[in-house]
Amino acid sequence: MSPSRVREGGQRGWIVPIGGAEDKDNGKEILRRFFDLCGGRGAEIAVIPTASQRNGTGSRYEHLFGELGAAKVSVLDFDTRRDAQERNRISRIEHASGIFITGGNQLRLSTILGGTPIAQAIRARSAEGVPVGGTSAGASILSEHMIAGGASDNPTPHADGVRLAPGLGLTNRVVIDQHFRQRDRLGRLLAALAYNPFAIGLGVDEDTAAFISPENVIEVVGSGSLTVIDADDLQFSSMAQHDDDEPVCMLGVRLHVLTAGATFNLMTRSAAAGALAPVKD
């Protein structure tokens, strides 16, 4: 499931992983920015609450995007893989100007939607330029390699510290983890990169989002931080030499802590402070 091909002359849509617990009561900065990217008042947003098993998750976002002024919000829930083949729901995705995936359990998303026409439709819409955002589990599912689980509360990597699963594959440049600071997940994100250092790790805090532009430049929005782990220069990893819960040696990781307004270019792997003034030349 590498990303769907973008049409000649076209542009992929924004990809917007949110770390969970985004503000829904005050400025709604992250949701508002996403709503604007979807077309603002003309937006038709499809909300997928499948990760959640709580009643009311879908309708809550329906209400939120409605309040922001979306022309139409459809809540599309999927309980079975069969639901993910239903023509009417596929059509909603095909007409949406934005797709939003709620939190819950990312394995529910991957096991129910993975490989179905709905997943294909989301991938195709992303390749056609439609923004796709997700919060918490909905953030994890966006990338090719998804963190499905693993040890929280552990900042150092362990050989068995993370479980990966294939995600929606809107991009394969990043591996996303969420509730990052709140659940102390540096260790599992490092472990995921130790497996194969090609990707860039994004640790997204709560009430924080990585807005990944069609040009693959990330801008940070929200009250927390985005931790960017770049293992491109990784000198050494002992991952292949360990079993079980032994700590893993990783030498030469580059780390950036980005706050609101700061940017990271996934193509050049360079960070910039954005609107924040430089302290040092």
Place this chain on the structure above:
Amino acid sequence: MSPSRVREGGQRGWIVPIGGAEDKDNGKEILRRFFDLCGGRGAEIAVIPTASQRNGTGSRYEHLFGELGAAKVSVLDFDTRRDAQERNRISRIEHASGIFITGGNQLRLSTILGGTPIAQAIRARSAEGVPVGGTSAGASILSEHMIAGGASDNPTPHADGVRLAPGLGLTNRVVIDQHFRQRDRLGRLLAALAYNPFAIGLGVDEDTAAFISPENVIEVVGSGSLTVIDADDLQFSSMAQHDDDEPVCMLGVRLHVLTAGATFNLMTRSAAAGALAPVKD
């Protein structure tokens, strides 16, 4: 309090910060290695339990080093700054072949010993080649800039996330934090380096030690990891622009996770996997 001057032709002693909770029951790998550096069976070790307010901390280490075979172990406790001027205790430090500082509260160490003849004697012995080790609070006190407190359980740096105080100053090349993984202290170590990126951050896990050689090469001993934070190439820090508990933007930090046998050279700022075989050239 920069480090005492090393005599021409002489060599500074080993500096051994331990992350706390080092093994005392099984192989005692860390304590044994320290004991060997102090001269093994000929060792005269001075134990300073002042950080701890528990009875028995000093005698526990007296017993442990005795069991390992030390010729003499003296427990030197200090309740007041006046105690730290007492001739007999200073003489014990002057004759010790190794000095060990226990855990507890590092501010007790700095407030009671700071600037006293005992602190001067420890610094002088270190400059003369005597190994000085410490665990937990005893690890923090070893360096020039000591983390005295701050927020644990937070992997991202905050403007008020750390409190620094002057330590014993055996080296000014590092800032040490302990119980690193167990108490999730990456954020406060990053905050300490954001203040002034000149030093190298050492996050020492429990049952793990950074053996810093006279040549300033660190070797890791123990069951956990040493997280090395090198902010030498720091591109940007927003530390100066924040008040209070706002997250701090830090771009371009280099991070190494070292496990047993791996080394880090403080002079060249280069990490090596040591006895671990390379995965990648």
